[in-house]
Amino acid sequence: MKIAWIGTGIMGAPMCGHLMAGGHSATVFTRTRSKAQALLEAGATWADSPGAAAADADAVFTIVGYPADVEQVYFAADGILARAKSGAVLVDMTTSSPDLAERIAVAAEERGLGSVDAPVSGGDVGAREARLAIMCGGSEAAFNRVKPLLDLMGKTVELMGPAGAGQHTKMANQILIAGTMIGVVESLVYSEKAGLDLNHVIDVIGSGAAGSWSINNLGRRIAQGDFDPGFMVRHFVKDMGIALREAKRLGIALPGLALVEQFYEAAIAQGLADRGTHALFHVIRSMNGA
Amino acid sequence: MKIAWIGTGIMGAPMCGHLMAGGHSATVFTRTRSKAQALLEAGATWADSPGAAAADADAVFTIVGYPADVEQVYFAADGILARAKSGAVLVDMTTSSPDLAERIAVAAEERGLGSVDAPVSGGDVGAREARLAIMCGGSEAAFNRVKPLLDLMGKTVELMGPAGAGQHTKMANQILIAGTMIGVVESLVYSEKAGLDLNHVIDVIGSGAAGSWSINNLGRRIAQGDFDPGFMVRHFVKDMGIALREAKRLGIALPGLALVEQFYEAAIAQGLADRGTHALFHVIRSMNGA
Numbered sequence: 001m002k003i004a005w006i007g008t009g010i011m012g013a014p015m016c017g018h019l020m021a022g023g024h025s026a027t028v029f030t031r032t033r034s035k036a037q038a039l040l041e042a043g044a045t046w047a048d049s050p051g052a053a054a055a056d057a058d059a060v061f062t063i064v065g066y067p068a069d070v071e072q073v074y075f076a077a078d079g080i081l082a083r084a085k086s087g088a089v090l091v092d093m094t095t096s097s098p099d100l101a102e103r104i105a106v107a108a109e110e111r112g113l114g115s116v117d118a119p120v121s122g123g124d125v126g127a128r129e130a131r132l133a134i135m136c137g138g139s140e141a142a143f144n145r146v147k148p149l150l151d152l153m154g155k156t157v158e159l160m161g162p163a164g165a166g167q168h169t170k171m172a173n174q175i176l177i178a179g180t181m182i183g184v185v186e187s188l189v190y191s192e193k194a195g196l197d198l199n200h201v202i203d204v205i206g207s208g209a210a211g212s213w214s215i216n217n218l219g220r221r222i223a224q225g226d227f228d229p230g231f232m233v234r235h236f237v238k239d240m241g242i243a244l245r246e247a248k249r250l251g252i253a254l255p256g257l258a259l260v261e262q263f264y265e266a267a268i269a270q271g272l273a274d275r276g277t278h279a280l281f282h283v284i285r286s287m288n289g290a
Numbered sequence: 291m292k293i294a295w296i297g298t299g300i301m302g303a304p305m306c307g308h309l310m311a312g313g314h315s316a317t318v319f320t321r322t323r324s325k326a327q328a329l330l331e332a333g334a335t336w337a338d339s340p341g342a343a344a345a346d347a348d349a350v351f352t353i354v355g356y357p358a359d360v361e362q363v364y365f366a367a368d369g370i371l372a373r374a375k376s377g378a379v380l381v382d383m384t385t386s387s388p389d390l391a392e393r394i395a396v397a398a399e400e401r402g403l404g405s406v407d408a409p410v411s412g413g414d415v416g417a418r419e420a421r422l423a424i425m426c427g428g429s430e431a432a433f434n435r436v437k438p439l440l441d442l443m444g445k446t447v448e449l450m451g452p453a454g455a456g457q458h459t460k461m462a463n464q465i466l467i468a469g470t471m472i473g474v475v476e477s478l479v480y481s482e483k484a485g486l487d488l489n490h491v492i493d494v495i496g497s498g499a500a501g502s503w504s505i506n507n508l509g510r511r512i513a514q515g516d517f518d519p520g521f522m523v524r525h526f527v528k529d530m531g532i533a534l535r536e537a538k539r540l541g542i543a544l545p546g547l548a549l550v551e552q553f554y555e556a557a558i559a560q561g562l563a564d565r566g567t568h569a570l571f572h573v574i575r576s577m578n579g580a
Contacts (some may be wrong), residue, residue, distance in 0.1 A: 121498050133498055168481070176474060178473060194458035213498065213499050288543060
């Protein structure tokens with residue numbers, strides 16, 4: 001199948017690589033051409049704009065930065081919606097707003113195009129190892145056409161509902177992580193202040209009813225003083241911002257998420273934007289004079 | 291060994307039973323004598339007060355309700371500290387305040403007694419199946435003397451530090467759960483409002499970086515509309531209250547915990563005190579008009 005791939009960053013590059021390794025021919029565009037170099041050397045064709053990349057593709061994949069970037073690559077005068085050929089399926093894998101996913105779906109349908117919102121979880125490791133969870137929203141017809149391609153990138157590929165449902169599921173994932181993370185860091189700040197050994201605490205509480213991926217992975221890194229990013233604070237703040245705006249659009253209050261988002265804003269204020277999400281520990285710790 | 295057991299409720303009765311099954315002779319006291327009936331039929335001796343139960347024991351175990359109850363059974367004129375024989379080890383397994391555990395340790399030492407604070411996690415199922423996690427604080431000498439007895443009740447029996455460290459570790463456990471639970475219920479309230487199938491969402495997000503025991507067990511019960519208690523709201527509120535007071539004593543703010551505790555107070559206001567901790571879902575849901 002002819003595919004277009006827009007956005008070849010730390011996630012997009014290996015994901016596109018899996019499609020090419022699966023026998024699909026790719027035309028790529030990304031803002032910084034050097035980031036597409038490995039794909040071009042592996043046989044991908046370069047295009048000078050998202051629209052130009054999309055023009056001849058059966059399926060168009062995007063994974064860019066912020067919802068504003070998604071809006072630009074889809075809705076610009078020379079964007080994907082203006083240039084994609086009839087019958088193509090548009091797959092946005094950026095973590096972006098459900099609202100925007102619905103608008104892309106409406107615009108795509110008006111032009112005889114299919115669309116799927118398909119954000120992922122699993123990070124750069126999941127992208128490299130083709131073990132992502134891919135949460136999809138769209139029609140069954142559009143989903144079924146790109147499912148074999150998504151299977152080349154992910155371990156779990158699920159249609160969650162109509163357009164926007166993939167993004168909604170990703171938001172549910174991030175809201176869940178936000179609460180879990182405040183629990184992790186407050187628990188460890190308390191433990192430290194109480195004079196406990198953090199690794200010993202995690203040994204004991206990490207395997208029972210208090211257990212989570214976060215305490216057993218990020219909690220361990222906190223105990224070791226390692227704040228290198230798995231997932232960066234700045235990206236998590238972006239996602240929580242989308243979740244809060246979407247909650248507002250849905251007409252619901254999520255006070256736990258709102259509080260946690262504010263502490264992550266403080267993390268950015270402390271210069272921790274490029275540290276891992278577990279750097280929230282520094283915020284609660286420094287707030288308490290440590 | 292001759293043991294005394296004070297408090298034969300849903301946790302204490304099976305725990306004492308394991309010690310008796312291990313060949314230890316028990317003298318028991320509990321507020322409501324009928325709750326000791328099975329143990330008495332199995333050969334335990336009844337005593338008319340905590341002090342009377344403790345008088346001839348080598349090890350005295352307590353698991354009662356609130357810190358005020360712990361204070362009473364230890365410090366009353368006819369209490370454990372007044373009556374225990376020299377050399378006995380006092381083991382409080384109630385989830386109680388680290389501060390009180392330290393006071394018991396000081397009073398015990400003055401009287402030539404050993405002491406261990408040893409709260410548990412694992413619930414009534416863990417108590418029945420002798421699979422509790424037992425988090426201990428005290429001297430190594432006192433811990434080592436009761437360790438073979440604790441091993442009859444628990445799967446994980448760990449000395450976390452000096453007197454109070456067991457209770458501190460339990461508080462760390464509950465603080466971690468508090469954050470995780472607000473994440474779980476806000477994530478599911480959002481998902482419901484977004485029109486997603488809750489079980490399908492849990493299938494997808496429960497196994498990755500957002501995963502936790504809480505989402506995979508209590509989240510499932512929420513999705514099924516089952517709010518029967520594993521762990522009751524009223525008991526969790528007790529524990530969070532201890533954690534907040536102890537954080538204040540340590541001189542630290544835990545705003546996530548404070549917020550979650552307030553929502554659990556609202557759960558009680560809504561008549562949910564005897565429902566499971568996942569009934570927090572009703573608070574966030576009803577707050578949002580559903």
